[in-house]
Structure formats: structure tokens, C-alpha cells
Amino acid sequence: MTTLPRLAPDTLEFLLLSFEGPDQYSMAGGLGVRMKELAFALAHQGFRTHLVFVGDPALPPLESPADNLTLHRWSQWLSAYYPAGVYHGEEAKVADWNEQLPTFVAGEIVRPAVAAGRLVAIMAEEWHTAHAACRISDHLWAEGLRDKAIILWNANNIMGFDRIDWRRLDFCTQITTVSRYMKHVMWDWGVNPLVIPNGIPRERIRTADTELVARLRAVFPGRELLFKIGRFSPDKRWNMAIEAFAQEKQRGHKIAAIIRGGVEPHGMEVLANARARGLTITELELPVDPAQAIAALAAAPPADVYQVTSFMSDEVISLFYSGTDAVLANSGHEPFGLVGLEVMAAGGVAFVGSTGEDYAVPYLNSVVLDTDDPTEICIALEFLRTHPEVVARLRADAQETARSFTWENVILDTLLGKLAYVAIRQGVSWPIPEPIGEPAEPPLADAPDESKPPAHPPEESAPDETPPPRRPRRRSSSAHKPASRVGTEKTSAANPRPAPHTGASPALGDASPASSDTSLPYSGASLAYGGNSVGRRIVIRPWPGRARHES
Numbered sequence: 040m041t042t043l044p045r046l047a048p049d050t051l052e053f054l055l056l057s058f059e060g061p062d063q064y065s066m067a068g069g070l071g072v073r074m075k076e077l078a079f080a081l082a083h084q085g086f087r088t089h090l091v092f093v094g095d096p097a098l099p100p101l102e103s104p105a106d107n108l109t110l111h112r113w114s115q116w117l118s119a120y121y122p123a124g125v126y127h128g129e130e131a132k133v134a135d136w137n138e139q140l141p142t143f144v145a146g147e148i149v150r151p152a153v154a155a156g157r158l159v160a161i162m163a164e165e166w167h168t169a170h171a172a173c174r175i176s177d178h179l180w181a182e183g184l185r186d187k188a189i190i191l192w193n194a195n196n197i198m199g200f201d202r203i204d205w206r207r208l209d210f211c212t213q214i215t216t217v218s219r220y221m222k223h224v225m226w227d228w229g230v231n232p233l234v235i236p237n238g239i240p241r242e243r244i245r246t247a248d249t250e251l252v253a254r255l256r257a258v259f260p261g262r263e264l265l266f267k268i269g270r271f272s273p274d275k276r277w278n279m280a281i282e283a284f285a286q287e288k289q290r291g292h293k294i295a296a297i298i299r300g301g302v303e304p305h306g307m308e309v310l311a312n313a314r315a316r317g318l319t320i321t322e323l324e325l326p327v328d329p330a331q332a333i334a335a336l337a338a339a340p341p342a343d344v345y346q347v348t349s350f351m352s353d354e355v356i357s358l359f360y361s362g363t364d365a366v367l368a369n370s371g372h373e374p375f376g377l378v379g380l381e382v383m384a385a386g387g388v389a390f391v392g393s394t395g396e397d398y399a400v401p402y403l404n405s406v407v408l409d410t411d412d413p414t415e416i417c418i419a420l421e422f423l424r425t426h427p428e429v430v431a432r433l434r435a436d437a438q439e440t441a442r443s444f445t446w447e448n449v450i451l452d453t454l455l456g457k458l459a460y461v462a463i464r465q466g467v468s469w470p471i472p473e474p475i476g477e478p479a480e481p482p483l484a485d486a487p488d489e490s491k492p493p494a495h496p497p498e499e500s501a502p503d504e505t506p507p508p509r510r511p512r513r514r515s516s517s518a519h520k521p522a523s524r525v526g527t528e529k530t531s532a533a534n535p536r537p538a539p540h541t542g543a544s545p546a547l548g549d550a551s552p553a554s555s556d557t558s559l560p561y562s563g564a565s566l567a568y569g570g571n572s573v574g575r576r577i578v579i580r581p582w583p584g585r586a587r588h589e590s
Contacts, residue, residue: 046455046462048085048107052157054148056140056171057164058125058132060092061110064118065125069377070164070195076240080446082108087157089148091140093118093125093132113140129167136171141178149179153187156472160458161190166199168192169208176211186468189461191215194232196374197224205230213461217375218395233457236397237375238446243384244438247361251329255362258337262293263420266359267367268351269299271306274372276392276411278312281344283367283413285316287420288343297336297359299347313344324349329358360385365420369408370394379405380444383437388423388430390416398444402429404436 055078059071066072074090081088082105094100094112096119102110114132121128144161152159163172172192179185192212194200205228208214214232216222225232256264265284269275277300287294300306313320321342325332332355339345360366360382367390368379376396382389383398389405401407406419423430442448 046158046458048087050157051458052087052152052159053081053089054144054159054161055088055090055164056092056161056168057090058093058167059164060090060094060112060125061104062092062095062098062112064095065092067125071125073195073237073377074164076238076446078108078110079105080238080240080450082106084447084450087152096122133167133170136168137174140171141174144175145178145182145184149184149188150182153184153470154472156470158462158467158470159188161188163190163192163212165193165195166202169199169203173204173207173211186466187470189213189458189465189467191458191461193217193235194221194225194374197221200228203228213465215457218397220395220397221374233461234397235453235457236444236449237377237380238444238449239377239380239384239441241442241445241447243357243381244441244445245357245385247386248329248358251333251358252362254330254333255336255358258333259295262295263287263365264363265294265296265365265367266363267296267298268356268359269301269368269370269378271300271303271309273305274370276369276371277305277309279369279411279413280367280416281309281313281316281318283416283420284313284343285318286413286417288318290417292420294343295345296343297345297347297363299351310346318343320344320346322346322348325351325355327352327355329354332358356381357385360387364388365390365406365423367416368392369416371411380441384441386434386438388433389437390419398440400440402433404433404440406433 055074057070057074059065059067059074061071061075061078071092074092078088078090085107087107087109089109089111091111091113093114094110096112096115098112100112100115102112104110114135117128117131117135118125121131149159161172161175163169163175169192172190176185176188176190179188190212192208192214194214194216209230214225214230215235216225216232217235217237219234222232222234267277267280269277271277280296280298284294284296300309310320319342321340321344323335323339323345325335325347327350329352336345365388366378366382368376368382369390370376370392371394373379373392373395376391376394376399379389379391379396380398383404389399391399391405391407393399393407393409396405396407399405399407406423408415408419
């Protein structure tokens with residue numbers, strides 16, 4: 040088995056590919072937060088890190104906001120025509136990535152890293168980058184660099200799964216995801232991803248300001264305080280939470296619920312259900328300062344439900360996480376459940392679902408809900424009322440769990456180990472740095488034999504004839520395909536996926552098959568997801584189903 044040096048800042052650099060990024064233009068959800076936090080965490084640990092994302096057209100195309108971190112704002116020329124946000128003009132931006140990224144990655148990222156003796160870990164996110172990741176793999180192979188890059192493609196949710204050529208993606212990259220739940224979901228697509236969990240910045244683990252918490256509770260004397268935040272989506276089980284509020288009120292428990300949804304149409308249904316169940320609702324805007332937010336709540340008319348309609352700062356959200364009796368993150372489909380982990384980091388009591396929340400242990404660090412029955416929430420609230428010692432333990436153990444999921448720990452404990460495994464599986468070899476100093480003089484070529492005619496005599500051009508101007512090179516045909524087919528080419532029966540090679544790896548650029556080696560036999564075994572486990576090293580070659588050569 041190939042032995043690689045330890046993956047460390049002096050031997051490895053990272054390239055992160057994601058539509059979303061740290062710009063306000065590029066933030067549409069949790070993916071932008073994930074990429075921003077992961078990029079800064081890698082850079083903080085000393086890894087040279089490049090983050091390529093669809094950036095704000097008004098900002099510099101290249102920026103270094105921290106040591107070891109470089110932001111590459113991609114597709115800015117398109118974003119200028121689509122100013123509404125990262126997914127405005129989505130199809131044109133996908134085509135632009137597919138066309139332009141492979142050459143950039145090979146020439147501007149991987150080749151300089153190899154010259155310095157470093158490997159490159161390429162981590163692409165979501166369906167928008169799936170086809171580009173495959174083309175990057177093929178282009179690196181053509182450039183003789185495929186064995187100097189570890190390529191991962193990560194799924195944070197199931198959006199766009201129907202647009203991915205899974206056989207090609209699984210051949211060209213190592214597919215990963217963020218939870219065991221998502222791993223099992225992806226079995227239905229014929230792939231078996233590795234699990235690399237999400238993380239949180241260590242700054243999120245903080246001790247609550249007891250004075251602010253006391254002032255918050257004083258606004259609602261004698262009432263239980265509940266909090267829920269998230270998109271107005273059926274997946275978030277808003278109606279379950281509203282029904283639980285109503286049942287608590289009917290049982291004679293005085294509750295106050297602070298909620299913050301989005302602009303989705305489902306919100307109108309949620310609020311209509313709340314009013315139909317006899318709950319009173321007050322809408323209000325909260326300042327970003329926690330003390331001022333508490334004052335705004337105190338000045339609001341009394342209600343059962345306080346709907347926040349303004350932006351909420353991280354400081355205010357963290358106060359509500361730690362200062363309320365329970366935070367309902369009771370989703371029915373959650374690829375990872377980052378909100379629940381953030382609640383635990385703040386020392387709050389998180390009510391989570393039972394899908395992607397791998398970090399949750401029932402009544403040890405959180406309350407785990409198994410159904411969509413609101414009565415389950417009510418029973419859990421009653422138990423916590425009568426067992427204050429359990430509440431204290433939940434809050435303490437929740438923060439201990441969150442410490443295990445800081446990005447620093449995820450990188451050191453999980454990511455680097457998975458990269459080492461994938462490096463061996465993808466046949467990665469260690470780059471030899473180019474020597475520093477003056478290059479040696481090239482040997483003098485033999486003098487040409489003037490008695491022999493040249494093999495290719497120069498063509499004579501007609502006198503006083505100006506050659507016609509060159510036509511601009513046509514863009515790859517992938518940019519002109521119908522939107523529904525960009526990045527989703529399927530393999531034809533005439534070009535089946537070849538069996539992975541066994542034996543020694545040929546040199547990159549060598550088209551001959553690898554020699555046989557009986558010491559590395561195939562040991563595939565059928566698995567529940569319909570694929571095979573691989574018991575030997577494979578050599579990553581360009582996807583053979585391509586209908587054309589991609590330069």
C-alpha cells in the first residue's frame with residue numbers, strides 16, 4: 040500500500056468549490072455559512088486555502104481576508120447581469136463553471152502547489168459543482184496532475200440529485216455527505232458516500248450572559264419561554280410546533296413562543312393555523328443589540344406567539360438559545376441539523392428530530408423527537424418541568440458535545456483521516472518539489488544535417504497578403520446545451536464504466552492499462568445500496584464515456 044507523508048499545512052492545501060460564499064450576495068442559506076466557517080478554520084490551522092464561489096460583482100475578484108485564505112469570486116461578469124443573488128441566473132452560472140474552472144484549477148492551483156511539493160484537496164459542494172468536479176478530474180489527468188489531487192464532492196441536501204450523472208461522479212471523485220442519515224438516503228442513488236460531519240466555529244461555544252438572561256426572563260414572568268427559527272418549510276414541522284403551543288395553552292400552562300421564519304408561502308398557512316387554534320400573535324422587529332431586543336419585547340403587546348419579522352443578529356439568537364426553556368429544531372428531514380448543534384453550543388435545551396442529527400443523544404444532551412405528533416413535545420416539556428436536574432445536565436453535556444464538533448476538531452479528527460484514505464484509494468502519489476535556484480543548462484542539440492531536407496518545410500505565404508483574422512474559439516458545447524441537460528450527460532451502453540484497474544499504477548498520461556498484480560485482488564461485496572465495496576486501490580482515469588476530448 041502506498042504510504043503518504045502526514046497531511047499537514049506544509050504538505051497539503053485546500054481548494055473549496057461552492058456557489059455560496061461569504062459575500063452577502065452569495066449567502067442564501069446554510070451552505071454559505073458552512074463554506075465561510077470551514078475556509079477560515081482551515082486557514083487558521085495553517086493550511087493554504089482557496090475558496091471559489093459566485094461572488095458579488097462589485098467586490099474585487101481576488102481577496103485575502105485572512106492569512107492563508109484567498110477568496111476567488113467567480114462568474115462576476117454574469118452576476119453583473121443577475122444582481123438579485125447567487126442563484127439568479129443559476130443555469131448560466133453552472134455552464135460558466137463547467138467551462139472555465141477545469142483549466143483554472145489545473146494551471147493556477149494544482150500545478151503551483153505541486154511545484155512547491157504539496158498535494159491539493161479539492162472539496163466541491165452540491166449539485167452545481169458535480170459536473171465541474173468531473174471535468175476537473177479529467178483535465179488534471181490530461182495535464183499529468185490527477186495523482187496530485189484528492190477530489191471530494193459533498194452533498195449537504197438532496198436538491199438537484201436528479202441532475203447528477205452519479206456513475207461518472209462516483210468514478211471521478213469520492214462522494215461524501217454530512218450525516219449517516221444522508222448516507223442512507225444516497226444509497227437509493229447507487230452510491231455509498233463517506234460521512235464528514237458539519238462543524239461550528241469554536242466562538243459559538245460561549246457561556247450565557249446571566250444578567251441578559253435574567254432580563255429576558257423578567258419580560259415573561261411566570262411563563263415558559265420557547266423559541267423556533269428556520270425557513271417556513273413543511274420539512275421544519277412548523278405546524279407541529281404551533282399545535283404543541285396550542286395544546287400547552289389548553290392544558291393551562293402559560294407559554295410565550297418567539298418565532299422567526301422566512302418569506303416562504305408556507306408561513307401564511309402556519310400563522311393561519313395558529314390563529315385558528317386560539318393563539319394570539321404579535322409581529323415585531325428586533326434590534327441587533329441583545330439589550331435593545333429585550334426592551335423591544337418588553338414594549339410589545341402581550342401575546343402567545345411573538346413573530347419576529349426583521350433580521351436577527353447572532354448575538355440575539357444566541358441569547359434566545361441559552362435563555363429560553365426549549366428551542367424547537369424539530370425538523371422531519373434534516374441532512375445534519377446545524378441549528379440543534381448551535382443551540383447546544385450556547386448551552387440551550389434543543390428539541391431535535393431523528394434524521395441527520397447524529398450528535399443528538401436523547402436526554403443526555405438534547406431531546407430527540409421520533410414522530411410528528413405535537414403531543415410528544417408536550418410530554419417532553421412536562422418531564423423537564425418536573426426534573427430540573429435533567430435540564431441542568433442537558434445544558435452542560437450539550438456544550439461538551441458541541442466542543443467535539445468545532446471545525447478544528449472536525450478537521451483534525453475526521454477530515455484529514457478521510458483525506459488520507461481517499462488519497463490511497465485514488466492512487467495519489469507524492470509530488471517532488473522543483474529545485475530552487477538556476478536551472479541547469481540544457482544539452483546542446485546536434486547540428487542539423489543540411490544535406491537532408493527538413494521534415495516539414497515552411498509554407499510560403501503569398502506576398503502582400505494579410506492573413507485573415509482568427510475566429511474566436513467556440514465555447515464548449517456544454518455551455519450551449521439545454522439547461523436541463525447541463526452537467527447531466529449519461530453514459531451510453533457503448534461506453535460502459537470500465538472495471539477499476541488492479542496492480543501498479545501507470546504513470547499519469549500513460550494510456551496503457553495497468554499491469555496485473557495478484558497481490559491486490561478485487562474483493563468486491565454487494566451492499567445494501569446496490570454497489571460494491573472496494574477492497575483494493577483503484578487508479579483514477581478520465582471518464583471514458585465522454586463523447587469528445589475536453590481541452
